């Protein structure tokens with residue numbers, strides 16, 4: 248079932264305690280689209296780049312079955328550029344540079360062939376553009392998932408709240424959930440954020456896993472304990488891509504299936520952090536994904552009898 252992914256396609260420069268990159272391909276929609284492409288066979292991209300963006304990288308999206316008709320290329324303009332630095336604690340990072348460039352005036356045009364998509368993933372981007380993307384779809388998709396970050400909470404909170412009120416699921420990290428709600432407790436934060444619109448809330452907690460809230464219950468998925476975490480950039484986006492990709496593939500948006508989708512999302516995030524940028528995400532096999540999901544199952548499965556039953 249087809250899926251539209253809206254978000255940044257960018258150049259990133261990343262520094263971690265283990266190394267440093269010059270400009271490499273990044274952007275929320277790149278990670279989301281690539282992760283989703285292993286599940287949803289019809290993933291359609293809406294994004295904008297400058298004429299400095301390499302053709303080979305666009306071809307690389309296409310070789311993953313990603314439709315790039317909605318990827319605008321602006322002649323004479325520069326692609327979005329973001330740089331970040333991680334310290335020894337890889338759960339937090341500093342944004343060093345955000346150059347919006349082509350994103351500053353991004354007008355998300357929806358190609359005719361994208362209409363009637365059932366799943367919409369709004370990756371990290373200006374909330375104004377996220378809202379426009381929803382409004383420009385003739386029929387509301389069956390499921391709209393939205394990701395955002397503190398950058399937009401700082402500079403466009405009202406627009407962000409408007410966009411949030413139009414979606415089904417919001418995915419953010421724990422720090423952002425606290426900032427958005429003004430609550431330290433993630434349970435209280437989830438209640439406040441759900442009152443702003445989304446029925447479901449996925450809170451990403453880096454190496455501490457992810458929580459999925461609906462109104463009455465909460466599901467927790469751990470992150471896989473990995474020997475080496477090389478570069479956490481894009482982990483949240485790969486999570487979102489695996490999550491919505493799995494839902495689009497299975498066409499089932501029940502809470503039980505969302506729990507499975509959280510595990511597939513967590514598996515895609517765990518691959519992403521093993522190498523710089525999208526390097527690991529572009530070369531996965533179905534077998535590797537299956538084995539990784541099995542590791543998640545083994546990690547949390549245990550047999551236990553309640554004390555009362557053992558007496």
Ligand code: AMP
Pocket residue numbers: 255257258259273274275328329345371372373398479480481482483484485
């Ligand atoms: P994540 O590590 O999952 O939060 O995502 C990192 C990606 O988000 C990088 O590849 C960046 O290019 C992209 N990014 C960072 N800041 C922004 C922003 N303000 N708007 C859109 N994309 C962004």
